[in-house]
Structures are given as C-alpha cells and as structure tokens.
Amino acid sequence: MxxxxxxxxxxxxxxxxxxxxxxxxxxxxxxxxxxxxxxxxxxxxxxxxxxxxxxxxxxxxxxxxxxxxxxxxxxxxxxxxxxxxxxxxxxxxxxxxxxxxxxxxxxxxxxxxxxxxxxxxxxxxxxxxxxxxxxxxxxxxxxxxxxxxxxxxxxxxxxxxxxxLHRFLVDSSPDIIFILDETGKLSYVNQRLRDLLGLEEKQVVGRHFSRLVHEHDQKRARYAFSARKLAETARHSVELRLKSRADATGFRHFEINLAAVGFPGGSEMTGSAEPGYYYGVARDVTARREVEELAVYQANHDALTGLPNRTMFRDHLSLALIQAHRNQERIAVLFLNLDRFKHVNDLFGHAKADELLRQVGERIQHCLRGCDTLARFVGDEFLLLNASAKSDAEVLAVVERINRELAEPFKASGKSVHLSVSAGIALYPEHGETADALIRHANIALYHGRLSGSKSHTFFMQEMGDSTDQRLHLQGDLRHAIRHDQFEIYYQPQVDIRERRVKGVEALIRWNHPERGLLPPGEFLPLAEEANLIGDVGEWVIRDVCKTIRQWDVLGISPPRVAINISPRHLDESDFVERFVALLAEYQVDASRIEVELTENLFIRDPSAVAQKLQSLAAHGVMIAIDDFGTQYSSLSYLQKFPIHTLKIDKSFVWEIDREFRQHAIIKAIISIAHGLGLNLIAEGVETDEQLRFLELQGCDEIQGYLISKPLRREALEALMIQGMGSMPTP
Missing domain, CATH: 3.40.50.2300 (Response regulator)
Structure with missing residues (x-):
C-alpha cells in the first residue's frame, strides 16, 4: 500500500x-x-x-x-x-x-x-x-x-x-488546471475556468494560452513560458493577471505553476521528434493581492476621506519640487482649514462631522486639476498642492473656486450647514525649497491669517516666522493665567466596563479666559509649548490635582486613580521628576493614586533619558499610561523597555466600531497585546451602546467617553461620587 x-x-x-x-x-x-x-x-x-x-x-x-x-x-x-x-x-x-x-x-x-x-x-x-x-x-x-x-x-x-499517481487533473479542484501542448496551445482545462474566468472549455481549447493573459502581463508571460526558462527548472511559477468575464474589473490575479512533462526523448527541449506537453495549475490569489493592495493604500491614504495622507502628500510634493526645479516653475502649497468646524462637531457629533469632512473632500477635489494633489492633514485641516502656480492670482482663484464649491449648504440631521475654508499659502521657491519647509510655512500663514481676523487666504511672509504682537499678547495672557489661577480642571470618569464603577478620572485642563471665555486645551497648549510655558502649565495642573485629591480624601470620596497628561517638553526638564515627587509630598498624596499619560511619539525622542525618568517615577509608585495607543509610534519594544501600566485605545479606533469592521481587528490586537503583557486597558471616546457592547465582549477593562459621562467640573464629579459612591448608571 x-x-x-x-x-x-x-x-x-x-x-x-x-x-x-x-x-x-x-x-x-x-x-x-x-x-x-x-x-x-x-x-x-x-x-x-x-x-x-x-x-x-x-x-x-x-x-x-x-x-x-x-x-x-x-x-x-x-x-x-x-x-x-x-x-x-x-x-x-x-x-x-x-x-x-x-x-x-x-x-x-x-x-x-x-x-x-x-x-x-x-x-x-x-x-x-x-x-x-x-x-x-x-x-x-x-x-x-x-x-x-x-x-x-x-x-x-x-x-x-x-x-x-492516479489523477492530477480533477474538475473538483479549486484551481484552474490545464494542459498545454508544446506550442503553448491549451489541450485541456477543467471546469474552474468557467467559475473564475467566465469561459467555457470549448472557447479556449486549441487556442494559445496568451489569449487568456491580460495585456499588461504579456511580456512577463512570454518570458516565463519560454522553452529556455522552463528548461532551467522542473517547475516554474509566475503571477499573472488573466482576463475574466466573471469579474467586474475584467481580470483576476493567479499564481501559475507550470511544469514540462512527457518528454521521454525530449521534443524541442531535447532535440527529439517525440511531442511533449506542459501541465499547469493556476491558483486564484486575487483576495491575497487585494489585501496587499489595501495595506499599501491604507499606509498612504486617510481612512476617513480616502484622500492621500500627509505621508503621500509629502512624497508627491517632493517629486513636484524636483520637476519644478528642473523646469524653473513655481509651486503653491495651500494649508486649508474649515472655518468654525469645531462648532459643527459639537452641534452634530463626531459621526455627522466625519460625514461632512468626507463630503468636503469630494467637493474640493471637483475644483482641482489632474496634476494637483489634495490630502487630509488632520482633523478639519487639508493640504493642497498646486503643481503649476504661474501667479498669485491663479493661486487665489483656486481658493475662491473651493469656497464657491463649498457655498452650497451641506445637510446634517436635516439641517443646512454652511462651510468655508481659510488658506495659508507658501510658494516655491520664494517661501521654501523643501517639502517640509513649504508645509510648515503654509501652516504658519494659516495661523497668522486666523489671528488677523476674517481673511480667507494668507500668503506666507518671512517675518511670520517671528513672534507677532498678537501672539505675544496671547502669551502674556497665558502667563497672567498661570499667576492668577485662571485655569480649571475638568474630570472625566474612567469606568470598569463590567462593574460600572469609577476606577479613575482623567484631569483635563480648561482656561477661563477673561475675554474669550472657556478655552479647551487645543487652543492654548500649543501656544504654551511655543512660549516654553508648558512646564509651568503642567506644574499648575499637578499642583491643583494634588490639592483636590487631598480635599477629596477629607470628604471620603476620592476616586482610586487620577490621570494627568504630561507634555513631552515638560518631561524634558531635567528636574521634572524631583518637582513632581515634591508636589506629591507637599500635599501628602500617595503616588500610586497618580497616573501620568504620555503619547507614543515621546519614545522616539531620547529613549534612554525617557526610560530613566519613567523608571524613577515608577519607583516612587506613579503609574504610567500610553495615550492614543496605535496612532503614532506603535512598537512592542517600548512596552517591554518602559514601566508601562496602562494602554489607552485612541478614540479614532473606537468611533469606527459602528461602521468600519477593519478597525475591529486593530482593537482586538491592542486588547490582546495589553492583556498578554498584563497591562490595564482603557478605551477612549466611547459614545454608543454598540461600541460599549463590542469592547465588553472583547474583554476591554475600562471605558471613558460621553456614553458614560462628559468631562465634569470638580463640584459635579463630587456630587456624582457622593450620590453613587463611585458607581455609574448602566447606559
């Protein structure tokens, strides 16, 4: 046998x-x-x-x-x-x-x-x-x-x-199995031909195999099937596209294995007159190729809008600069920002706002030429490459066309939404000769245009690289705010997903500006970093949190853990750890009650110095959390090298649970990594019951988001803690 x-x-x-x-x-x-x-x-x-x-x-x-x-x-x-x-x-x-x-x-x-x-x-x-x-x-x-x-x-x-030994060519095979005579004509093909290519056996038998090959792969097929190439090895493999009437694209990808058999004396390959033949197997690898192409696409495109991302934009811009230098042409880079879009986001929610961003991207593309490139930078900001900016007027005409296109009201929840864009403009070669310089200068021009008021467009000027009077004025306001306690901490609960009990809170800073009202951190923390005030702001937050924890302890309502966001530039300060620990001691706060949240990009700055400071914090009992995990420098190595206790799944992944099944695999992988390393896991931005159910089913530890609670003022959180003794209502 x-x-x-x-x-x-x-x-x-x-x-x-x-x-x-x-x-x-x-x-x-x-x-x-x-x-x-x-x-x-x-x-x-x-x-x-x-x-x-x-x-x-x-x-x-x-x-x-x-x-x-x-x-x-x-x-x-x-x-x-x-x-x-x-x-x-x-x-x-x-x-x-x-x-x-x-x-x-x-x-x-x-x-x-x-x-x-x-x-x-x-x-x-x-x-x-x-x-x-x-x-x-x-x-x-x-x-x-x-x-x-x-x-x-x-x-x-x-x-x-x-x-x-018995039967190689079987019609039940999932692959297309075929036989070619020594001239390359098909003498047999199984029934999978009909399923995969939409052709009957009688339509192809007697015809040359090249009739099935996509025109773009003819040269490669001719080389792969040559007698010389086949003589080099017993079997030969090549991937080709074959024409398909059964597929909307008109072709499918196949991995084809071909072998020469039946040449006892040789035929043309051996000099004998006895004929031989070739048998082949064509395996459909279309699904695999689609996955590979999708991976490449995702690496270069924005997941929300489908537009090129900043990486792909920078590549396009770099190539355009080479061409412009060779031809002595001008190039314009436009940094576009939607006006008052934060209000739209707050009014309609993230899902509707995301749909509006997709529609905005589509409308802007209608205004562009084939040689222009539109990319989504982040949030409601876009980048536009005008590859042939013959004059300033031509560039301004592009901005005007975009705003005319956007003037037609959008619809959200049955209501009309009016949108427009402001543009910061940088020109090659006047304003920079590299991709990074042009993008940076266009962004600076946009920022100055915002400060100056209602202008829809602003060209970069060299003096914009220096501090303006308005920026200095706002920086002065910020220094005044630090000295006179104009900041306020809001707290957003972090809840055990199974017990619905508050396990911790995240401290979120707000600025009670005397003229501009309550400002979120995104409107002043970047300015604090520019003005080297981030350390002072961070120390104010740490001090206020420690003071509040002390007061909560007296009331007997303190949550088990309070998370504080730490800026990388704050951590760069040589005496950061010493001052942090000194504040804990001053207010008699147990270090294990504090968790510092850091973003992933911190770990590529100076890993050894960062590791030393984090190890020192951990040695005092402070917990370490990675915020926005998976959106930046995701590496398993730093999870092993640094004393990390908690991973936070970024809200961008959580928001896609309801409509983007590919995000499910990412979230499952993050949960598996966290649990495999014994880390606590918190999902941010949970807003729907479906998101909660999915995260609970996958074993997420804690959740944070508007479904449970918005960020609360200290008094509101205290009332909630006193009333519920740390438990939250089931959504």
Missing amino acids: LSDMIYWPGEEPGSPPREPGGAGKPSARVLIIEDDAGFAASLRRLLGNAGYQAEIARSGRAGLDRLSDFHPDLALVDINLPDMTGHEVIRAAREQDRDVPVIVVSGESEIDAAILALRLGALDFVRKPIEPEILLHSVARALAQRCLEREHKSARTRVDRSER
Whole structure:
C-alpha cells in the first residue's frame, strides 16, 4: 500500500510511528542545546520527570550534529553559545532542512535577541531563570503544534502522491488546471475556468494560452513560458493577471505553476521528434493581492476621506519640487482649514462631522486639476498642492473656486450647514525649497491669517516666522493665567466596563479666559509649548490635582486613580521628576493614586533619558499610561523597555466600531497585546451602546467617553461620587 511507504525522516520504513509532542506524549524527544552544564542538567531532570526523553548538547555545532542522530521532536536553544549564536543554530538547522521546532531560552537582558530568534522561526522563548510550569507548558504546546504539523504534512503528502499517481487533473479542484501542448496551445482545462474566468472549455481549447493573459502581463508571460526558462527548472511559477468575464474589473490575479512533462526523448527541449506537453495549475490569489493592495493604500491614504495622507502628500510634493526645479516653475502649497468646524462637531457629533469632512473632500477635489494633489492633514485641516502656480492670482482663484464649491449648504440631521475654508499659502521657491519647509510655512500663514481676523487666504511672509504682537499678547495672557489661577480642571470618569464603577478620572485642563471665555486645551497648549510655558502649565495642573485629591480624601470620596497628561517638553526638564515627587509630598498624596499619560511619539525622542525618568517615577509608585495607543509610534519594544501600566485605545479606533469592521481587528490586537503583557486597558471616546457592547465582549477593562459621562467640573464629579459612591448608571 502507498500509505505504508510514507515515513518521517529518522524513522525506518515499517517501524511504528513515534507520536511526539504535547501533554500525554512521554516518548517525545527534546534536545537541550546549552553550554551551562548545571542549567542543562536541571532542564534534563525537569523534562525527564515530565516523561520526556532529553539529551544535552554543549555547543551549537554539537547540537546540529545531534539533530541527525537523536532526531528530536523539539529543541531548547540558548541564545549565547560558545561557538555560535542561537540565531546561527536556527539558521543552520533550517538550511539543513531540519524542521524541528525551537524554543529559545533567554536571559532578561537578551530579550531583543530572543525576539530576533522568533522572527527566524522559533516558536516561543522562555526567560531565565526558568519557571518550571512555564517551561513545561511551552514545551507541551510546542510539541502539540509539532504533532499537528506532522499530521498535516502527512495528509498533504498522501494527497499529493494520490494526485500524482492516479489523477492530477480533477474538475473538483479549486484551481484552474490545464494542459498545454508544446506550442503553448491549451489541450485541456477543467471546469474552474468557467467559475473564475467566465469561459467555457470549448472557447479556449486549441487556442494559445496568451489569449487568456491580460495585456499588461504579456511580456512577463512570454518570458516565463519560454522553452529556455522552463528548461532551467522542473517547475516554474509566475503571477499573472488573466482576463475574466466573471469579474467586474475584467481580470483576476493567479499564481501559475507550470511544469514540462512527457518528454521521454525530449521534443524541442531535447532535440527529439517525440511531442511533449506542459501541465499547469493556476491558483486564484486575487483576495491575497487585494489585501496587499489595501495595506499599501491604507499606509498612504486617510481612512476617513480616502484622500492621500500627509505621508503621500509629502512624497508627491517632493517629486513636484524636483520637476519644478528642473523646469524653473513655481509651486503653491495651500494649508486649508474649515472655518468654525469645531462648532459643527459639537452641534452634530463626531459621526455627522466625519460625514461632512468626507463630503468636503469630494467637493474640493471637483475644483482641482489632474496634476494637483489634495490630502487630509488632520482633523478639519487639508493640504493642497498646486503643481503649476504661474501667479498669485491663479493661486487665489483656486481658493475662491473651493469656497464657491463649498457655498452650497451641506445637510446634517436635516439641517443646512454652511462651510468655508481659510488658506495659508507658501510658494516655491520664494517661501521654501523643501517639502517640509513649504508645509510648515503654509501652516504658519494659516495661523497668522486666523489671528488677523476674517481673511480667507494668507500668503506666507518671512517675518511670520517671528513672534507677532498678537501672539505675544496671547502669551502674556497665558502667563497672567498661570499667576492668577485662571485655569480649571475638568474630570472625566474612567469606568470598569463590567462593574460600572469609577476606577479613575482623567484631569483635563480648561482656561477661563477673561475675554474669550472657556478655552479647551487645543487652543492654548500649543501656544504654551511655543512660549516654553508648558512646564509651568503642567506644574499648575499637578499642583491643583494634588490639592483636590487631598480635599477629596477629607470628604471620603476620592476616586482610586487620577490621570494627568504630561507634555513631552515638560518631561524634558531635567528636574521634572524631583518637582513632581515634591508636589506629591507637599500635599501628602500617595503616588500610586497618580497616573501620568504620555503619547507614543515621546519614545522616539531620547529613549534612554525617557526610560530613566519613567523608571524613577515608577519607583516612587506613579503609574504610567500610553495615550492614543496605535496612532503614532506603535512598537512592542517600548512596552517591554518602559514601566508601562496602562494602554489607552485612541478614540479614532473606537468611533469606527459602528461602521468600519477593519478597525475591529486593530482593537482586538491592542486588547490582546495589553492583556498578554498584563497591562490595564482603557478605551477612549466611547459614545454608543454598540461600541460599549463590542469592547465588553472583547474583554476591554475600562471605558471613558460621553456614553458614560462628559468631562465634569470638580463640584459635579463630587456630587456624582457622593450620590453613587463611585458607581455609574448602566447606559
């Protein structure tokens, strides 16, 4: 029987198969590649007591040799070996076609090396010193996976042999299976041709295969199917687009494997007159290609509007600058901002505002030429590249066309919404010669236009790079606000998603400006950073929060945790930690009651200095949270290197739960990462019951958003805490 001929490397034909791997498989063999004799011996005893056969190799070379005679089902490999690294052992094993699974044994300081080993194919890594339960669990899991892989490989081998020996070309195959004669004409094709390409067998048999190939892939197909190319290897693979009447695009992507067979004497390939043929398999990979293309698209486009994002815009602008320099042409960069859009957002909510942003993007595009590029920068801000700005008047005409296009009222919740844009304009070469300079100067021009009043457009001027009288005046107001306590802290509850109890609150600063009213942080914190006042503002927040916690303690209503947002520039101050801890001591606040929130971009500034300060804060008991996780510099490495306690899912992901299923996978991944690392998880911006249900189903720990409570003044939060004793009503 054919099945009796199938055996694994290292097993003699006819011998009973050994079943390695997993709990309940005591015959499984484990090779320990470890140069520390004492540690290796302890591993061997541990594995032996668990019923495994364990052998020791004291070096990488010895371990590779034992792969041939011991035939292990699993290898435990140390990263640092006397003659070669664990990475080299893994690579060498793969080069020898040894498919033995590997578990890396690594010290704490070798975490990066262990991660590299995982990328090379290791199944898991276990830190030294070893915890027996963790090691045995990892070994059992790896062996169970090994067993499943062998069973899968065995089944695949049986199917492959059966196909080759009995019937390779079957109409039930999910692939298009075909035979070509030696001239390239189709002599047989299965029924999948009809399903995937919308063609019948009689329409293609007798015709050349090239008739099926998309015109853009003809050259590649001609090269791949040449007799010389086919003679170089027994099988040849190429990806081609084939014409399809069954697909709206008119084509589908296929991975085509072609082999020359039936050449006993050779035909043209061998010089014999006896004819041969080629058999081929065309596997539909359209779905895979769509996923790949979607990933590229998402990396270069804004998820909300579908417009290019700032990354793609910068690339387009850089190319346009090269062309403009060569042709001595002018280029205009326009930084567009929707007027009074915050009011629209507050009035109609985020969902309606997002829909309006999409419509705005569509209308602006109607005003542009094919050579222009419109991108969404962030929020209600857009970037526009006018690739041929012959005159200032021509640029202003673009702004006027856009505002005429936007003049037609939009509709939101049955109401008319009137929108317009203001533009900051920077010109090449007058205002800058690089992409970053032009974008920055256009933004500055927009800002100055806002300060100056009602102008819908502002050209950049060099003096705008310096402080203006109005900006200095506002900075003076800000300094006055710091000295005279014009700020106020609002608190937004963070609620346990299962118990509906307040687990903490986030402190959010507001400015009670004597002339402009209550200002949100977005309208003055950037100015505070420009004026180097962010440290003073941050210290005011920390002091006020500590003072409030002390008062709450007297009332017996203090929430367990208060989160404070810390600016990267505030953290840059050399004595930040000392002053922070001193304030806690001054008001007798337990450091564990405070959580500092930091954004991800902080971790690329000066990782070693940041790590030192965060470690110092954590040593005093302060909790560390990562705000807006996943929107900026997302890296698993800093989750391991920094003393992080909490991840906050950015509201941009949460808002898409109701309508964007691709965001579900991102949120699930963030939750899995947080729970896998033992971190607390808070979802921001929860506004609907559907968002709450999804987050609760996925195991999110806490939620924060308008569904539970808007940011509250201190007195309102105190009343809520006194009334509900920390519990929130079920939405």
